[in-house]
Amino acid sequence: MPADLSPIDRAKYAASRRAVDFVEDGMRVGLGTGSTAAWMVRCLAERVKAEGLTLQCVPTSTRTAELGRELGLNIVTLEEAGWLDLTIDGADEFDPELSLVKGGGGALLQEKIVATASDRMIVITDAAKEVKTLGAFPLPVEVIPFGWQATRTLIAELIGGSDVDGHEITLRMNGDQPFRTDENNYILDLHLGRIGNPRELSLLLNQIAGVVENGLFLDICDTVIVGYGDGRVELHDMATRTPGTEPVPGNVFTDGDL
Incomplete structure (x- = not known):
């Protein structure tokens, strides 16, 4: 290392x-x-x-x-x-x-x-x-290139009536061209600030024609x-709902580990 x-x-x-x-x-x-x-x-x-x-x-x-x-x-x-x-x-x-x-x-x-x-x-x-409420990081939404502007308009209408703090939508770029996923799709980044109801938002986003998938993993x-x-690590586990911190391993940062 x-x-x-x-x-x-x-x-x-x-x-x-x-x-x-x-x-x-x-x-x-x-x-x-x-x-x-x-x-x-x-x-x-x-x-x-x-x-x-x-x-x-x-x-x-x-x-x-x-x-x-x-x-x-x-x-x-x-x-x-x-x-x-x-x-x-x-x-x-x-x-x-x-x-x-x-x-x-x-x-x-x-x-x-x-x-x-x-x-x-x-x-x-x-x-x-780690956040108390999701949304500070822009929410990625993968969309097909055909008609992506119309898809963005529908997404804007959706988030306009959703429990979020921001409404800006940007097309992810790679230089002067739209970023392309491995499936050759585009990504729209939703700058929401706070997502009050992630489950509802995820469900409604995926019902919009042109949306392939969204970045909410629920x-x-x-x-x-x-x-x-x-070198410390903290484990958050759904089974226990109690985070636990583990001590620093003695050789975690010794040269030659990788």
Whole structure:
């Protein structure tokens, strides 16, 4: 492990290192997308190499698939794996009910499909992602390119009558072109500030013609692992509803870990 990591990267590494402890030999594992999930993929590859684990790993994006193959993981499709034992992914926000906002990395559709095809979902994050109420992070909504302006108008009408604080909608860009997901769709980011009723909003969004999926992950996450810059981790589990902090492992930040 490099010694010059930022506190945020050290926190992401600590959470990732703890999360891969839940992986057992023979499992079918979903691999998330994003900067935190990339640390997890590296930590998992280390375990596979050190312990000779036999796994089937299903990525949630082409980026994760490429990284996993590069590190020697057995990358398969969801169709090949069938059903998954565990998915480990990051999140942009989580609340006390372990409801999530995801999609900052642009892979929310595959992430939701993989997570809901798993017996368990573990989320890895840093303390800055914990909120009392979802909505501070813009809510991503994946839409098909055809007629996306009309879809945006319908979404604007919906959120205009919803229990939210903001109403701005922006088309996610990649330079001077719209950002494209792995499915070649667009993403609209909803700057809501606060989402008073996530369940209702999620249901109504997905009823709009042109909406493929939204970034609200409700009743999907089982455990959130929060990492800290000093190597501590805090586990929030739906089964116990009581967060527990674990001590710093003695060698979590020693050089050569990765």
